[in-house]
Amino acid sequence: MRIERELMRGAGPVAVLKLLQHGPQYGYQLAEALNARTEGVLDMGQSTLYPMLYNLEAKGLIEGFVKDAPAAEGGRERKYYKLTPKGRKRLAKEVRQWQAVAGAMSGLGVLGPGASGAAPAGLAMGGGA
Amino acid sequence: MSTATASPGGDTPRQTHASPAGVVTDSQLPEPLGQRVLEVTGKLRLWKRERIDVTHELVSHFAEGLAKGQTPEDLLADFGDPTHTARLISRAKRRQRPLWWKLTRGFGFTLLALCTLYAGLAIRYASGRPTIAVDYFAQLNATTLATPVEERAWPRYRDAIMRLPELPTSADGKHFIEFGYVEPDTADWHIAAKYAQENAHIIAQVREASTLPVGGYVLSTTTDFNPSLRPGRTPVMNPSSARRSITGMDGKAQGVQEVDDALISAILPNLAVYREFARLLTFDARLAASQGDAPRAIANLQAVNGLARHASDPGGMLIGQLVGQAIYGLNSFALSEVVANWPGALSDADLLTISQDFSGWRINPAKQDDSINLDGERAVMYDLLQRLYTDDGHGDGRLVNIHAMRLVEVSNRMNQPTYLPAFAGPITSQLMAGRAEMRRAYDDALKSAAQNAKLPLPQQQAAWAQALQRFDDPVWKQRHLLASIMLPALGRTNNSFAMATSQREATVAGIALERYRRSHGTYPATLAELVPEYLPSIPLDPWDGKPIKYLPPDASRPTPILYSVGENQIDNLGDDTLVPAPPCPGRRPNEQMSNDRILWQLS
Numbered sequence: 001m002r003i004e005r006e007l008m009r010g011a012g013p014v015a016v017l018k019l020l021q022h023g024p025q026y027g028y029q030l031a032e033a034l035n036a037r038t039e040g041v042l043d044m045g046q047s048t049l050y051p052m053l054y055n056l057e058a059k060g061l062i063e064g065f066v067k068d069a070p071a072a073e074g075g076r077e078r079k080y081y082k083l084t085p086k087g088r089k090r091l092a093k094e095v096r097q098w099q100a101v102a103g104a105m106s107g108l109g110v111l112g113p114g115a116s117g118a119a120p121a122g123l124a125m126g127g128g129a
Numbered sequence: 130m131s132t133a134t135a136s137p138g139g140d141t142p143r144q145t146h147a148s149p150a151g152v153v154t155d156s157q158l159p160e161p162l163g164q165r166v167l168e169v170t171g172k173l174r175l176w177k178r179e180r181i182d183v184t185h186e187l188v189s190h191f192a193e194g195l196a197k198g199q200t201p202e203d204l205l206a207d208f209g210d211p212t213h214t215a216r217l218i219s220r221a222k223r224r225q226r227p228l229w230w231k232l233t234r235g236f237g238f239t240l241l242a243l244c245t246l247y248a249g250l251a252i253r254y255a256s257g258r259p260t261i262a263v264d265y266f267a268q269l270n271a272t273t274l275a276t277p278v279e280e281r282a283w284p285r286y287r288d289a290i291m292r293l294p295e296l297p298t299s300a301d302g303k304h305f306i307e308f309g310y311v312e313p314d315t316a317d318w319h320i321a322a323k324y325a326q327e328n329a330h331i332i333a334q335v336r337e338a339s340t341l342p343v344g345g346y347v348l349s350t351t352t353d354f355n356p357s358l359r360p361g362r363t364p365v366m367n368p369s370s371a372r373r374s375i376t377g378m379d380g381k382a383q384g385v386q387e388v389d390d391a392l393i394s395a396i397l398p399n400l401a402v403y404r405e406f407a408r409l410l411t412f413d414a415r416l417a418a419s420q421g422d423a424p425r426a427i428a429n430l431q432a433v434n435g436l437a438r439h440a441s442d443p444g445g446m447l448i449g450q451l452v453g454q455a456i457y458g459l460n461s462f463a464l465s466e467v468v469a470n471w472p473g474a475l476s477d478a479d480l481l482t483i484s485q486d487f488s489g490w491r492i493n494p495a496k497q498d499d500s501i502n503l504d505g506e507r508a509v510m511y512d513l514l515q516r517l518y519t520d521d522g523h524g525d526g527r528l529v530n531i532h533a534m535r536l537v538e539v540s541n542r543m544n545q546p547t548y549l550p551a552f553a554g555p556i557t558s559q560l561m562a563g564r565a566e567m568r569r570a571y572d573d574a575l576k577s578a579a580q581n582a583k584l585p586l587p588q589q590q591a592a593w594a595q596a597l598q599r600f601d602d603p604v605w606k607q608r609h610l611l612a613s614i615m616l617p618a619l620g621r622t623n624n625s626f627a628m629a630t631s632q633r634e635a636t637v638a639g640i641a642l643e644r645y646r647r648s649h650g651t652y653p654a655t656l657a658e659l660v661p662e663y664l665p666s667i668p669l670d671p672w673d674g675k676p677i678k679y680l681p682p683d684a685s686r687p688t689p690i691l692y693s694v695g696e697n698q699i700d701n702l703g704d705d706t707l708v709p710a711p712p713c714p715g716r717r718p719n720e721q722m723s724n725d726r727i728l729w730q731l732s
Contacts, residue, residue, distance in 0.1 A: 026189070026193070027186060027189065027190050027193075028189070028190045028193035028194060028197075029193075031190075032197075045207040045208050045209040046187060046190055046207070046208050046209060046214065047208060047209025047210060047211075047213060047214035047217065048209065048217075050183070050186060050187070050190075050214075050218055050221075051214070051217035051218050051220070051221040052221075053221075054218065054221030054222050054224070054225065055221045055224060057225055058221065058222075058224035058225040059224075073196070074192075074196060076189060076192055076193075076196075077185065077189065078189055078193075079185065079186050079189065
């Protein structure tokens with residue numbers, strides 16, 4: 001399902017911050033997780049993902065660092081991203097807001113059964129490297 | 130070529146390369162993917178280091194995808210538009226740049242925007258030209274030019290002044306003789322008398338010229354009078370003929386200016402000549418009285434009134450009327466001196482003759498009334514407007530010639546510098562009012578002044594201050610800068626002219642007092658006793674609207690005094706001590722005024 005740009009602009013960064021909550025991840029890994037754990041709803045290509053990561057980095061919400069992949073994975077050079085303390089605070093705030101919005105939409109009947117503000121099961125579980 | 134360097138915050142030193150191409154080559158990606166990476170990085174508007182970082186990341190993403198079993202075609206399909214991607218990445222990476230870069234960039238954009246704006250304004254400014262449509266010199270000189278040369282006084286005054294020797298030095302050698310105030314029976318008096326007698330023929334020529342109907346000085350930015358060619362002076366190029374030196378408000382020379390043809394640049398060297406002749410002739414009047422030569426004394430006094438009239442020539446400037454008023458005041462003083470020091474010199478008939486002459490003087494000789502002639506001032510303003518602004522044919526236009534503001538500075542008409550460099554023109558043209566609005570502001574102020582002049586004098590200052598209130602607003606004043614500079618100090622001028630008319634009436638009353646004394650052997654107890662035989666009516670004090678004050682002689686003073694209560698409207702019994710003057714539009718700070726204003730006194 002293709003998501004409107006404005007919705008993606010709001011949801012995408014929060015999703016990335018959430019994925020980084022439990023540990024650093026690299027770009028391709030984030031893209032895979034977004035696609036898999038949102039059932040393709042937040043699937044985004046490099047043209048969307050990397051500008052988003054750079055913006056989050058500019059805001060000080062995430063921090064990038066270079067690290068080689070494990071030998072078993074080819075030992076390639078990877079750029080990982082991790083949450084900063086500021087990023088954690090922002091994530092907490094965004095989660096509250098999304099929960100409030102979901103609750104409101106649920107009350108309006110926009111969200112169907114199970115739409116109590118809880119994230120899809122996959123996203124709620126911690127992901128990480 | 131690649132080398133290893135530490136990456137910021139990273140655990141592993143990143144391999145550095147000389148270019149994105151080097152990164153792609155080393156990555157050994159399939160050609161389509163490598164090309165895509167280079168296509169994107171080639172469009173990045175980033176520093177080299179940033180582009181290489183992005184290249185690494187894109188290459189890494191493709192490599193991961195290939196490792197997970199995706200095909201190059203799948204990866205390219207998921208990538209997105211290269212141009213759009215490059216733009217988004219460039220924008221995002223620039224947000225990570227340091228603050229100094231952001232500030233510099235912001236400043237640069239702001240400067241560029243301002244320069245663009247200025248360029249637009251400059252084009253608009255430079256594309257207009259003022260149109261000199263009205264010859265205001267011709268308007269103001271109309272009466273003079275319509276008068277035959279032989280009926281104009283100025284050519285004869287000029288000839289006389291060019292033959293008049295340099296003023297004699299005082300007995301103590303410290304200054305020139307001040308003819309208007311030299312005391313009788315002093316060494317300076319005898320020096321002055323000798324000078325007057327040696328130049329009696331020139332004085333006679335001035336007397337003759339003063340009887341002509343028109344002063345006849347042709348207003349211009351140049352002049353036919355070169356004072357440096359007078360006897361005893363060092364000849365120099367006529368400073369008014371082609372070029373004039375400019376002195377800034379700080380008193381320092383700023384170079385030489387080519388004389389333009391603007392009305393504001395008009396010069397009036399004739400006024401200084403009239404003043405010099407007035408001082409000489411009033412002295413000669415007193416000298417004549419001391420010698421018992423009543424006809425010469427009377428003729429000189431009448432001639433000085435003629436000089437006062439010529440200074441206020443129709444079409445002249447306000448300064449001419451003020452000089453005329455000053456000359457008349459000097460003459461009144463001289464007459465009182467004659468009556469006081471040589472009471473027997475003038476017969477009753479002489480007193481009557483001179484009384485009629487003094488009573489006939491008016492501030493506005495052309496109209497034979499005491500109105501202030503502002504035609505010259507208005508013409509100067511309108512002339513400036515047509516030199517500074519374009520003309521849209523409907524009375525409006527935009528400012529296009531800021532250089533012309535130098536004319537205002539050179540004329541020394543303001544109390545603060547208004548020099549504006551040429552590059553300020555495009556900006557100033559936007560800040561200052563348009564032609565119609567500027568003219569309206571000026572005309573409205575003069576219209577208020579004309580209405581205020583009809584009020585009782587004590588109310589005029591307040592009314593004038595209220596009319597000028599809008600000029601207190603700095604924004605309004607800056608927008609109407611030209612109008613605010615060019616407005617004459619009418620608050621003070623009205624005062625001055627009101628006192629001049631009082632001077633006239635007091636002089637006539639003073640002569641009446643002398644005639645009464647001669648008839649009755651003593652001065653009257655009140656001015657009412659002079660009416661109607663010696664005086665048609667009792668003059669009024671313009672400051673309180675009541676009869677002017679009269680102090681008969683007493684034990685301490687053998688002669689009477691006529692005085693005005695003055696601006697403070699308090700009767701101080703003739704005390705003319707100087708006190709601080711209250712604030713008044715156009716008045717300088719720390720200016721002083723007399724408690725009471727003595728109008729007639731036989732010292």
